Amino acid sequence: xxxxxxxxxxxxxxxxxxxxxxxxxxxxxxxxxxxxxxxxxxxxxxxxxxxxxxxxxxxxxxxxxxxxxxxxxxxxxxxxxxxxxxxxxxxxxxxxxxxxxxxxxxxxxxxxxx
Ligand SMILES: [Zn+2]
Numbered sequence: 001x002x003x004x005x006x007x008x009x010x011x012x013x014x015x016x017x018x019x020x021x022x023x024x025x026x027x028x029x030x031x032x033x034x035x036x037x038x039x040x041x042x043x044x045x046x047x048x049x050x051x052x053x054x055x056x057x058x059x060x061x062x063x064x065x066x067x068x069x070x071x072x073x074x075x076x077x078x079x080x081x082x083x084x085x086x087x088x089x090x091x092x093x094x095x096x097x098x099x100x101x102x103x104x105x106x107x108x109x110x111x112x113x114x
Contacts, residue, residue: 003043007051010108014057017111026113028061034103035069035083069103 014029033041041064048062071082073089074097080090083103088095 003039003047004051006039006106007044007047011051011055011057013108014111017108018113021111023111023113026057026060026111028063028110028112029057029108030063030065030110030112032065032067032105032107032109034067034105035081036071036100036103037106039106041066065109067103067105070101071098072101073098 010029010031014026018024018026033039033044044064045062052058052060068081069083070079071087071089072079073092073094075094076089076092078089078091079101082098082100087098089098
């Protein structure tokens, strides 16, 4: 599970933002996780408590917004959910050429603190 490493680097980023914004306490972190970002939201949730244990984020809540992984098929132009269809176009069966439209993001959307 590489999610632990992702959470750690995310927390480092947040610490830098806290310094810039002069925040001392963070109540909630909101992140956007794309279905095609390679991160499994379920694992993120599972790893999070261990990752923040005994850190300044121990009381911080993690909220995740899942962004659907939409691909456009380069063969027939169909737009479909690549995550649900296992990266295979449901209209023509093309597995090779797709243009990702959404769902590759892994972003810190909001930091709620003071
Ligand atoms: Zn297609």
